[in-house]
Structure formats: structure tokens, C-alpha cells
Amino acid sequence: MERMERTKTDLATGAQGGPAAGTAASAVVGFTFNEADEEKRRGVRRMKTLATCLLLAVALIYALAKWAGAAGAGAWAGYVAAAAEAGMVGALADWFAVTALFRRPLGLPIPHTAIIPTKKDQLGQSLGDFVGENFLSGEVVRQRLRKVGIGSRLGRWLAEPEHADRVTAELSTALRGALTVLRDSDVQAVVGEAITRRADAQEIAPGLGTMLEKIVADGGHTRLVDLVCARAHDWLVLHSDSVMSAVAGGAPGWTPRFVDRKVGDRVYKELLRFVTEMRDMPEHPARGALDRFLTDFAGDLQSDTDTRARVERLKSEVLGRGEVQDLIASAWGSVRAMMVAAAEDEHSELRQRARGALLSLGKRLAADDRLQGKVDGWLEGAAVHVVTTYRDEITLLITDTVASWDAEHTSKKIEAHIGRDLQFIRINGTVVGALAGLCIYAVSRALGG
Structure with missing residues (x-):
């Protein structure tokens, strides 16, 4: 919590430090940590502690197994030492890989580390391109809307009297609002x-x-x-x-x-x-x-x-x-x-006619496949037009938004949300490494190594 308070204080100080500071502050406002984020970060710290304890445990086992082997405890000590040694290697390798996503391991300027802070803008560009190519293409949008079948769903929904009443009420409210806003x-x-x-x-x-x-x-x-x-x-x-x-x-x-x-x-x-x-x-x-x-x-x-x-x-x-x-x-x-x-007036001729027209339209849409096809075609055409016309603006919004984020706070925010699962990689790396080391040692012994 103290760290979160310091972050908020830094943002407030930056907002008072002139245009450049104000820009930096506005970039990280969206990443102010709330209580839910702090709870996730506590979970990440617990998993880090567990993974580190497991690494220390296999290191201790390795030391004990080596001591036992030197003391003539028997062949089993070699197997245990090999498994523990491979477990340490797997744990350290996965620790390096997970840490390199968010920061430089041990603060060392190792190439291709601190990937998220240093590659944030490129990741944003790639994300924008990915969304544009795979979600905002005309064919994808058309196929998705065709599967949804908006025409038939809308028809069945409007055919219900309570839904027609709701739409009529909303249209009446919108009409009153528009007439009120307009200057006579x-x-x-x-x-x-x-x-x-x-x-x-x-x-x-x-x-x-x-x-x-x-x-x-x-x-x-x-x-x-x-x-x-x-x-x-x-x-x-x-x-x-x-x-x-x-x-x-x-x-x-x-x-x-x-x-x-x-x-x-x-x-x-x-x-x-x-x-x-x-x-x-x-x-x-x-x-x-x-x-x-x-x-x-x-x-x-x-x-x-x-x-x-x-x-x-x-x-x-x-x-x-x-x-x-x-x-x-x-x-x-x-x-x-x-x-x-x-x-x-709920009982006015205008609202009654509007309600009747909506009910009639809903019944026709629900029963008439040809009309459903027309409505689906209109909606698909409109959606495809919007997507193809404004695809660059939408992807640019993603790219610019990611680019405006503060690198450090972006890294912390992402780590708070996915870091707990990443710590399982370290745990799995320790276990899988130990098993692999045990198998390799056993095969080597069997082949006379």
C-alpha cells in the first residue's frame, strides 16, 4: 500500500511540474493501482515466494545428495543429486525467462530482456495490426454477423409486447429530448x-x-x-x-x-x-x-x-x-x-401506432425469412462499411493508447494480472527439470555412463 501511495504522490507531483510532467501524469492515470490490483500483486508475491522456496529446496537437496554420495551413501545419492541439479537449472532458466518479460534480471543490461517496458510501443503496433487483420476485416465481420442472425433475433424480441413497449418508451424519450434541445x-x-x-x-x-x-x-x-x-x-x-x-x-x-x-x-x-x-x-x-x-x-x-x-x-x-x-x-x-x-402520453395515437408498427415488424421479421435476409444484409453491409472505412482509425486508437502508457506502470499492471500464472512456469520448470535430469542420469547409468 505504501508503494501505491507513493505512486499516487508521484503522479500528483508530476501533474504540477509543467506541460511535460502533466503529459506523463496523464499517461499513467489509467494505471493507478486500486485495491483489486494490490490484491493481485500480493498473490503474485506469494507465488514468487513459493517458486523461490522450491528453488532453494532443490538446491539444499542437491547439496545434501552430493554430501551423501561423498560419504558413501550409495547409488541413490547420484540419482537424487542429478534430479536436484536439473531442477535448479530448470528453475533458474524459467526465473530468467519470466523476469525478462518485465525487467532486467539482477539489473544487468542483458539483450532482449525487460521486453514489455522496452517493446511496449512495438507490442501496441502489433496488437493493432493483429486486431485489424483478424477482427476488423470485412469478411470476418460479415461471417460473424451472419452466424448471429440478427434479423430473426430482433424479430422475436420485438414481437414480445413488453419489448415493443420498452422500445416505444425509449423512442418517445429520445423524441422529447431532441425536441427539447432544438431551438425553436x-x-x-x-x-x-x-x-x-x-x-x-x-x-x-x-x-x-x-x-x-x-x-x-x-x-x-x-x-x-x-x-x-x-x-x-x-x-x-x-x-x-x-x-x-x-x-x-x-x-x-x-x-x-x-x-x-x-x-x-x-x-x-x-x-x-x-x-x-x-x-x-x-x-x-x-x-x-x-x-x-x-x-x-x-x-x-x-x-x-x-x-x-x-x-x-x-x-x-x-x-x-x-x-x-x-x-x-x-x-x-x-x-x-x-x-x-x-x-x-402513453395512450396517444402516436405511441399506439408506433407500438403497433413495432409489433407488426417483429412478427414479420420472426416469420419472414426473406425479410430477415434483407435486414441481415443491410446490417452486414453497414458494419462492413464502418469497419473497412474506419479500420485504420480503430487500430491507430489501440496503437496510440498503448504508446501513451507509462512503460514502468504498464509492466507492473500486466505483471499484477498475469504474474501469478507465470510463477507456475517457474514451479513447473523446477519439477520438469528434475524429472528430465533424473531420466537422463538413469539412461546414462543404464548405458554404462
Whole structure:
């Protein structure tokens, strides 16, 4: 623990020592030892002690066996000495190999030792290349995704009502968050500019002419004419005095008033009769004239240059009015409020339709092999595109990350995680060396050596 505290103190001191020290400190922050790392290091030390004790034990056995052989104890002493001698050799060789991974044995500048501290950057480069070649190749990614069968799994998952509810809730939360983050003024400006630009770029007269021509041909305008005639009749019935006063007010000043009233009454009755006939007679001549007028106007909208130019000027004037721009801008506020309210309401039509669409999609995906193949193909293509496009960036991230690590702390961190298993190599080397030495000595004796 004292060593760990000293490490933390060194990092804090380095962070205060200027840009270079700050860079070094940031490089080792990721390797600050926590309690779990310290526990692993204690385990490594215990295994080192065990392996060293075993080495000392075979050394003691070797010394005793040699003494016994010199004292005439018998042939068995030679066998024991040979086994112990080979065990010492195996233990020392494996101690050297394990130690050389992390530091220079006995501090001696022996070539090809302290491999991890001195070859850290090369190891990072090799690791990046290995990951890029064996994990980030397009074919590997495609085969792996094909084995997973994401389409069918996703279908079965979405077909469950609780999962569809969960996805709907998450989508609603994301929608509310997006609408909250967006600034109304920015969205209104974008929408207004997009609508205005699209309207300016697109001539509307031919489209209006085609639509009007189809409406007239299908008789779709007759209901509007019926409504106008009915409302005009009702208005004339209720405002007869207004009509007669208007006619009388336009008469010359020298005509007698009773004549003006007679003329006004006559005009009112004729006008009421005309509107009543138009309302009640589908084949009224005025209706036919209106149909011909609308048909001619529809043709002019499509082919007459002057009419089309007038419509375009009118369109520009309308779009340029402040009231129209304010209406376009305010439409976003209404749409936003409606969408937020629908997203927050669990029983809203929007969420219910989204839930139903997810369930339907899940059932189709679970049952339709062709649709599963399409989804799998889309996902494979997207994944392969990402991997092949950004493979260098991903491997560079691995290489640069390893390069930024402090060599000493990297070595200690790795040793804390794998050092315990490496000490078994020393133990196995001692045992295997002793057995090999015993076998070699026995064979030599058998052959008369």
C-alpha cells in the first residue's frame, strides 16, 4: 500500500511540474493501482515466494545428495543429486525467462530482456495490426454477423409486447429530448427558408392547372358551387333591405324615390330568383358557364405564358408577406407541442401506432425469412462499411493508447494480472527439470555412463 501511495504522490507531483510532467501524469492515470490490483500483486508475491522456496529446496537437496554420495551413501545419492541439479537449472532458466518479460534480471543490461517496458510501443503496433487483420476485416465481420442472425433475433424480441413497449418508451424519450434541445428559432428559420426556397424554385401554375382540370372533369367542384349558392340564397333572404338600399343608393339623384325602391325591389327579386335557380338546377346555364370558365382557366394555367407569369408573381407576393412567414414559423411551434404531448402520453395515437408498427415488424421479421435476409444484409453491409472505412482509425486508437502508457506502470499492471500464472512456469520448470535430469542420469547409468 505504501508503494501505491507513493505512486499516487508521484503522479500528483508530476501533474504540477509543467506541460511535460502533466503529459506523463496523464499517461499513467489509467494505471493507478486500486485495491483489486494490490490484491493481485500480493498473490503474485506469494507465488514468487513459493517458486523461490522450491528453488532453494532443490538446491539444499542437491547439496545434501552430493554430501551423501561423498560419504558413501550409495547409488541413490547420484540419482537424487542429478534430479536436484536439473531442477535448479530448470528453475533458474524459467526465473530468467519470466523476469525478462518485465525487467532486467539482477539489473544487468542483458539483450532482449525487460521486453514489455522496452517493446511496449512495438507490442501496441502489433496488437493493432493483429486486431485489424483478424477482427476488423470485412469478411470476418460479415461471417460473424451472419452466424448471429440478427434479423430473426430482433424479430422475436420485438414481437414480445413488453419489448415493443420498452422500445416505444425509449423512442418517445429520445423524441422529447431532441425536441427539447432544438431551438425553436433555428428550426423555424430552417423550415421557413426551406419552404420559401422550394416554392420559389418550383413553378406552381402548371400543377394547379392540372389539379383544377381533374377536379372539374370529375365534378369535384359541384359541392363547392352548391355550398356557395345555398349560402348566397340564405344571405339574400336575410339581407333583402341591404340589397335594395345598395341599388337605390346607386341611382341618380334626380330619380324619384318610389322609382328607386321599385328598381331595387325588382333587382333583388331577379337576383334571388337567379341564385335560387342555380341552387336548385344542376343543369343551370350559369353552372355550365362556370364549368367552361374553370376548364379554360385550367388550360391557361398549364399553357398560357401570361397567366403562368401572373400566378408566379402572385406566389412571390404572398410568400414575401410577413404574415405568411409568421404563419410558416408558427407552424413549427404547433407541430412541436403536438409531438411532445403525444410522446408524453402513453395512450396517444402516436405511441399506439408506433407500438403497433413495432409489433407488426417483429412478427414479420420472426416469420419472414426473406425479410430477415434483407435486414441481415443491410446490417452486414453497414458494419462492413464502418469497419473497412474506419479500420485504420480503430487500430491507430489501440496503437496510440498503448504508446501513451507509462512503460514502468504498464509492466507492473500486466505483471499484477498475469504474474501469478507465470510463477507456475517457474514451479513447473523446477519439477520438469528434475524429472528430465533424473531420466537422463538413469539412461546414462543404464548405458554404462
